[in-house]
Amino acid sequence: MSTPRADLAAAGAHFAALGLSPGSSGNLSVRDGEHILITPTGADLARIDPGALSVLDPDGQYVDGPRPSKEFPLHTAFYRRNPEAGAVVHLHSRHATAVSCLPPWSPRSAVPPLTPYFVMRVGQTPLLPYAPPGDAAQAEHLAGLGFPLRAALLQNHGPVVAGTDMGAAVESAVELEEVSALLLALGDRPARLLSPEESALLAAKYASPWGAGSGTGARA
Structure with a gap:
């Protein structure tokens, strides 16, 4: 039977197998009732012990287990801004991190x-x-953004992604890495982007956050 602890450990092994969590980088969290389970500081995502996770309350206060990842404010920020978020993934995956070092495409979407x-x-x-x-002010910035989102890029750092459950968060994180790789492969060549109308239809059909202001980027 699947449990939040088992789901988190399985996600870590999956990211490691895909090469998206080099060394001891990255951290994962999942809701478990009234608590948040998060990987400990310095954890290797390939070898997460489901029984040795850090336990926090919804405000990020330590409850039990080993010392949590210093990135825990990012995780709790996503949970605060979106009550439907059930899991959060932060990686240092190569392509998404590279895109985080580039100018953003638009104010609402890198x-x-x-x-x-x-x-x-x-x-x-x-x-x-x-x-x-681990900067708390950056986490507060994320929590206070006034438009819907389920992912962000931390400048010169990497992606952070939320999902309704761990499976959804993993899927979104992998997709973000893939589209980042495509963006880098295209380089400065002119690319055909989805039109605002095409994007809006997809966003409406799949309840995805793609609002006004997402389609006016300088790199379009």
């Missing part, structure tokens, strides 16, 4: 609508200004 699956599974992905890892 990544343009290159593919329907990016719009469907991820949606607008803002670039948050650089801050040191």
Whole structure:
């Protein structure tokens, strides 16, 4: 039977197998009733012990287990801004991190609508200004953004993605990495993007966050 602890450990092993969590980078969390389970500081996602996770309350206060990842404010920010979020993934995956080092496509999305699956599974992905890892002010910035989102890029750092459950968060994180790889492969060549109308239809059909202001980027 699936449990939040088992789902988190399985997600970590999956990311490691895909090569999306080099070394001891990245951290994962999942809701478990009234608590949040998060990977401990320095955890290797390939070898997560489901029984040795950090336990926090919804405000990020320590409850039990080993010391949590220093990135826990990012996780709790997503849970605060979206009560439907059931899991959060933060990676240092190569392509999404590279895109986080580039100018954003628009104020609401660092990544343009290159593919329907990016719009469907991820949606607008803002670039948050650089801050040191674990910075509480950056997490508050994320929590206070006034438009819907399920993913963001941390400048010069990497992606953070939320989902209704761990499976959804994993799917969105993998899709964000893939569209980032496509964006880098295209380089400066002119690319055909989905039109605002095409993006809006997909967003409406799949309840994905892609709002007004997502389609006016300088890199379009």
